[in-house]
Amino acid sequence: MGKTLVEKIFESHLIDTPDKGIYVLKLDMVFCHEITTPVAINDLVARGMDRVFDSSKIKAVIDHVTPAKDSKTAEQGKILREWARRHNIKDFFDIGRNGVCHAIFPEKGFVRPGYVIIMGDSHTCTHGAFGAFAAGVGTTDLEVGILKGVCAFKEPKSMHIIIKGNLKPGVFAKDVILSVIGQIGVNGATDRVIEFSGELIEQMSMESRMTLSNMAVEAGATSGVIAPDMTTVEYLWPFIKNEFASKDEACKNYARWRSDPDAHFDEVIEHDVSALEPLATFGYKPDQIKPVREMEGTKIDQVYIGSCTNGRIEDLRIAAQVLKGKRISDSVRGIVSPATPEVYKKALEEGIIQIFMDAGFCVTNPTCGACLGMSNGVLAPGEVCAATTNRNFNGRMGKGGMVHLVSPATAAASAIAGYVTNSELFKG
Amino acid sequence: MKNFKGKVLFLDRSDINTDEIIPAKYLTELSKEALKPYLLEDLKLEGFNPKTDIAGKSIIVTRANFGCGSSREHAPWALEVNGINAVIAPSFARIFRQNMFNCGMMAIELPEKIINHLFEKYNTGDAEIEVDLAHHAIIISSGRNVENIPFELTAFDRALVEAGGWVEYANAKY
Structure with a gap:
């Protein structure tokens, strides 16, 4: 065998x-x-x-x-x-x-x-x-x-x-x-x-x-x-x-x-993905998922794009595609952490950093930071973050905070809207 | 060898993760002892108060997939400095389970049916457990109720517990 x-x-x-x-x-x-x-x-x-x-x-x-x-x-x-x-x-x-x-x-x-x-x-x-x-x-x-x-x-x-x-x-x-x-x-x-x-x-x-x-x-x-x-x-x-x-x-x-x-x-x-829609988590465990469509309108205070899950150049390119020429909601704090200096440099060369900044994002140095609530974007109790990270555990991004795990496209679209929403890239 | 006997803390929830056991903000501590006040600080469990419910407990009985999430060995350490050297559950996350035995502590798996039984019969506030390593059994008691419940333990895991952990074992062998 x-x-x-x-x-x-x-x-x-x-x-x-x-x-x-x-x-x-x-x-x-x-x-x-x-x-x-x-x-x-x-x-x-x-x-x-x-x-x-x-x-x-x-x-x-x-x-x-x-x-x-x-x-x-x-x-x-x-x-x-x-x-x-x-x-x-x-x-x-x-x-x-x-x-x-x-x-x-x-x-x-x-x-x-x-x-x-x-x-x-x-x-x-x-x-x-x-x-x-x-x-x-x-x-x-x-x-x-x-x-x-x-x-x-x-x-x-x-x-x-x-x-x-x-x-x-x-x-x-x-x-x-x-x-x-x-x-x-x-x-x-x-x-x-x-x-x-x-x-x-x-x-x-x-x-x-x-x-x-x-x-x-x-x-x-x-x-x-x-x-x-x-x-x-x-x-x-x-x-x-x-x-x-x-x-x-x-x-x-x-x-x-x-x-x-x-x-x-x-x-x-x-596992058939042909009918798959963009997803978001809704609870405190990564298996608690719903289509973004069903989460539509969930108010957010912060959007975080980065981490070992989705902080690479491809992820930043996708987010920038959604953000280009737009501004994020006044009620949202947008934070992007390119995962490595190389990713950061490429994003600069491709004009992606400019797009993030024009949209109103804070661009941090490469770090794990906010993903596990250690620095660079910790939530206050009661706050909600749409994040491209990997864990939505209770307290993960700060005590009393709530994390919805999403793709970079969904995160970017949600930052613009001020609430969880599908990106224009999704043609469901 | 560590102490595997004492009062039981029942945590009636599955999928308790290591962020709940010890939040990431305390991972900047370099000594195990410094973790002591923060054990289970972020546990999402109704009626549980870490400030009053942990003191005096030596063994945890809980539900499936205990210790999931982050690989932080700070989770077993936070238990250890609170005098808790054994956790009993239907299943554990792989890294947490390994971390426990690597520290000379025990993650004991019992069938879900038996865990249900322990919750039903012994979750009364005064239950005690003694782990009998020689006979691969736990002895649980509360008032007049006493039961002897066998569990499976590989020779390797037992060797780690007896050696005091994986560093001692590996250093002697490899």
């Missing part, structure tokens, strides 16, 4: 099975940020084990609160910065060069098909979009990853989600993943790895694929993977062109990280 993409990755990285169904894997990359890593660093120092398994396989960024907002966040940045220096971690991204981890690490070419990657961040599943097994872990797993280059995983079950049909204009990857989470629920994929496939996925850009994989964890999934193809190769080409004679050769090589046609999946779900 054939094997799934994830089975192949597990097999090729296995170094120990300490128990039935427990796999200790060799890590290709350990990604770090300033919120979950400093505690691991302090613990390693306290244990007299301040070492790293391989400084070239550790990448670090300050992204959650940057620039530091107070002494405590300054201290977190300092611990990460000094650690990166003393261990000669060359790929450390500090203020001015930093961006949201799950946007900047792929952009720098650190993710490859077939890799095993961990990070102390639940949205690490994003990198599955490249045909890698990437999983979020806690600080202790991160600590052992830094020290030993290994991580233990329970054997995940496999869930194949085949996306059927094409999207209507104005409907995006964000709407697709919200509809998937709505169908299977917030724990529908717990201890499972989702593999997304289908013609629509094949046509999607890497940016859209990352949006899909990014929110796999909101259904409980360990990771959300997508088979590598020519789109993956095109994205990675600047970083791999010395490894392969041609893009075709790279594509052929990466094909070993595709699920076999006769691979067995524990669960197969067909």
